[in-house]
Amino acid sequence: MHRLVLEKSTERADKDLAAILRVQEGEEIFFIRRLIIEEDYPMAIDNLFVPSAMFPGLPDLLLDDVSFYHLIDEHYRYGFGDESLTLDASTARGDEGQLLQYPTGSPLFILRKSMACADGRILHYSKSIIRADRVSYHFDVNRDGRIINRGKDFALTVDDAERQDRKS
Known part of the structure; x- marks a missing residue:
């Protein structure tokens, strides 16, 4: 797998990102966008948001082909905690299709992930736009309707709006 950094910036957390990252609205965060390439094909656009206070110097360290998780573990020395994942379906917009070399309107997965460190602080939030092909x-x-992942058990949930739609 090859990672290509497309964009790096320092931003201020808006209300939504502040809630996800558990920081104050307006607090400084780093944004890094990377293109993930596998077997010479672009397969995903990864949009990473991290609290800058927890990751001093990250934009200078997270270069092409450097693993963010390796930096968390080896450089910043944070222990990994729980993750929250949401997987949605979407279709490629023009800019996404260009980066992914994928026709506009083609199916995509949108993977939203937040990960906490062992002490419960949020390490990052990412939104990955992934070619469905x-x-x-x-x-x-x-049998209880729970997803099993590498021996770890977690619940498959359906949001209330979707439950209501299924009842209709």
């Missing part, structure tokens, strides 16, 4: 997701579900 290059990736598949597999879930094993037990």
Whole structure:
């Protein structure tokens, strides 16, 4: 896998990002956008948001082909905690299609992820835009309707709006 940095900036957390990252609205955050390439094909656009106070110097360290998780572990020395993942479906817009070399309107997965460190502080929030023709997701579900992931058990939830739609 190859990672290509497309954009780096220092921004101020808006209300939504502040809530996700558990920082104050207006607090400084780093934004880094990377293109993920596998087998010479662009497969994803990764948009990463991190609290700058937790990651001093990150924009200078997170270069092409440097793993963010390796930096968390080896450079910043944070222990990994829980993750929250949301997987949605979408279609490629013009700018996404150009970067991914994928026709506008083609199916995409949108993976939103936040990860906490061992002490509960949020390490990052990312939104990955993934070509649906290059990736598949597999879930094993037990009889109780719980997804099993590498021996860890977690619940498959459906939001209330979707539940209401299914009842209709």
